[in-house]
Amino acid sequence: MKNNLLLGAEAIGAAALDAGISGVYAYPGTPSTEITEFIQRSPEAKKHTVRSSWSANEKTALEAALGMSFAGKRSLCCMKHVGLNVAADPFINAALTGVNGGLVIAVADDPSMHSSQNEQDSRIYGKFAMIPVLEPASQQELYDTTADAFQLSEELGLPVLLRLTTRLSHSRSNIVRRRSSPQNVLQPETDPNRFVLIPSNARIQYQKLLDIQPALKHRSEHSSLNKLIEGPGKKGVIAFGIAFNYVMEVRETHDLSIPVLKIGQYPLPEEMLKVFINHCESVLIAEEGYPFAEEYLRGLSGNPKLSGRLDGALPRSGELDASLIASALGIAHKKTFDIPAVVTERPPELCKGCGHRDMFDAINAAMQKQPYHQVFSDIGCYTLGALPPFNAIHTCVDMGAAITMAKGAADAGMLPAVAVIGDSTFTHSGITGLLDAVNDRNGITIIIADNDTTAMTGGQDSSATGRLHAICKGIGVEEQHIRILVPLKKNLEENIAALEAELAYNGVSIVIFHRECIETAARKRRSDRQKEQH
Template structure:
């Protein structure tokens, strides 16, 4: 048995390669980044010519993958949970048109928000779009499920969502490969009545989608991903995705013979769930995420024998684990040793020598002189500028929001209106907001912290950096004399303060490009002169 040790995210990537994808499309985001990185570094993928560059954002990624699937090929699209908000328009409507070649959306949720601004549950989107969702529980099952997902996608002619969560995506285990499935030949079909979603077509297509639902549930009832582990304990566990792992762990560690119905294929199989409810006094509904199905199963009143996140048997927020599961099943556990009181938090920080440090030092000096020191910001390493010792930024909501929020505040009368956004975040979804500001001649100063990479997720290529960012701003209509470049380095501090002050004083749209390469990326670039083969 030839096992490879893979992160869950990598197992999904290898599963997709072996399932015969012709391309992967993605924007980086923890915990989904390693899916695409694995394919980008994989020699077999390179030899086959599997398309794998980073997309500008999740929406462009999803649409390109959809186009590849329309042309008859298999395509993978990967993103983190909040990325699906960006791609939601394309995703929901792709279920109405359906697909031709297989299309799998690998979306990685982050319960407990290890590296995210929320813990939204992508299964909601799966239900919303009315497409099959797979949520495997182990790395091997994940590898196998990707192929299953592509086959399913082509048989029901719908995109299939593959939902990962942090613990599966970022945990390693041995994985055994299956034989390669050859890539599909190009077989684009002209069916405008299906693919042109004008109302008269869309109504027909929507009815088709509704008509498929019964079959989707039947497929789930026959799915190898859903299975029952019988037991004699009066409380049964309805375990979705990796919640099953913790239930199985409780069975073994505490010798509790709990029946477990594992669900990894949605829509959930109603017949098997009914059988579990009939055979148990009480059912604990365990979901790694929101109580999506617990809420449905409780209905309005008829919820007396259901336990879960909604009645506090399991916590309403955060990841599950073995101890939470054991306690929910009534296992009395000794209190673990407390963390000694001298142990203080160690929050993340900007790297020593990072250019963002010099930028924030200069910006703080400039903002000191204003009564209103509000700085809108965005998502990236520079978000850490919100923490001491800088305390330099005051918002971080969603990708690209800094520019539009500064604009709205300026429209409301805020002066100065200043925002900080990274190079990759600017191309992701900041550009359109800048166009709004230019069209309105709003007095905002947009500082683009250009470190030449998508740094927080590990240094992926940005869609545009350096002189191309300058050209983009120029093209969007920012005046040439108000696009300034500074180098955030100690010796330039006074000069940088002067430039920032001048542009903040300008009563119109100004852009300051703070350009200095990410030091982590620079170090990686040096090391790669002697590259280590990562994937065989």
């Protein structure tokens, strides 16, 4: 038993190692990145040769994790909430195949959109797939739940979805770790039909999934994550996941006698919820994310005594906190101080000296002579090019959409169509869009912002490093229309001329602006100096 001060995300990594995983599969995405990074840094993981390098995207990560499970080993797959959209195909079908070795899928949701395009609620995916969902309320509970989830997965023969949110992932607490378990022995699946989802087998597997649902509900009714905190009051609160902490803070601060029902395991424990609702005169439903449970409970009970995000008692969007809970319970919230008007939020910006700055200067200059100035882009550090002083990009929808949206615009006659995409994002989900453009011989110029890393999430390894030219050539882009430029001020005129030449070409062209991320370069220099000193 060891004490550790860990982030919530790190607690998952520690628990997975202690549960005897043989591999972690992930694509970096805030707020889930630190799970995999913890395992990558771990001496235990190195000692036991736990596989931990980054995957090309979330879909490949989950499919590989399922393959490790097929072999009988335990695996962890990590992603942020929008990454689950990318992995949706194997996620839904893994519920039909089931698992052999334990498979836990840790998904970090981002209410308030601190670093995301939306604040979708991953619990809906769990209900959609009809698999167990676990939603711990604290870092220690997150550790314990993760460690137990692998056993649960193997007992049920199903993947388990572990849901956490930004606050839980990125806050620290003391964690008491268990003794670690050995890795599973290699024991591949022997049923020749289970993982072959042709219709005749899939119908059988789907019925098995339906048949196990009562057992999942029974486990929720008796789960330690679902428990009652008694109180004599008639105004009750049902609190889910991290929202339980806010509710208990208000309860203790204001000396309230309200009963609280804590929920952390799904499918929802219907009987427990019915008893609690019937006992109370009014019930506030506190859940982080969508009104997922509130919608269900309103339909289950048909009782107008329920309140929450749907009726405005709590905000429909954004994170919860103790003051919002207090207000919903009728307790006036008193501000401790006012923020002076002189204090304003500073918008995010590209790092000083970032090569993307020089790239956008060249793009803006080259686009001035074009009939259309709009540039398609997507998610990465370069998304900041949408803000002043550059105002250089005009779309950011999802990973890889820069290329495919530019292709669609070219199909509509908007020529030349221009896309800006990062190196890691290109290998994540841009390659297939490029293949479509090559097949259709579109007049499209694709600018790849290559900084040799996955910079936005902290500088993780990129699948693209050193391979972009070869990948683009292999897909079918003509080699004379694959250019590599260095984004520096001294090269500005040369870079503008190269861009203008490719914009004039009526076909698919690739312009790679290659310069190492200034932050990762600085870290390497510091590391080299430290090595020299020792």
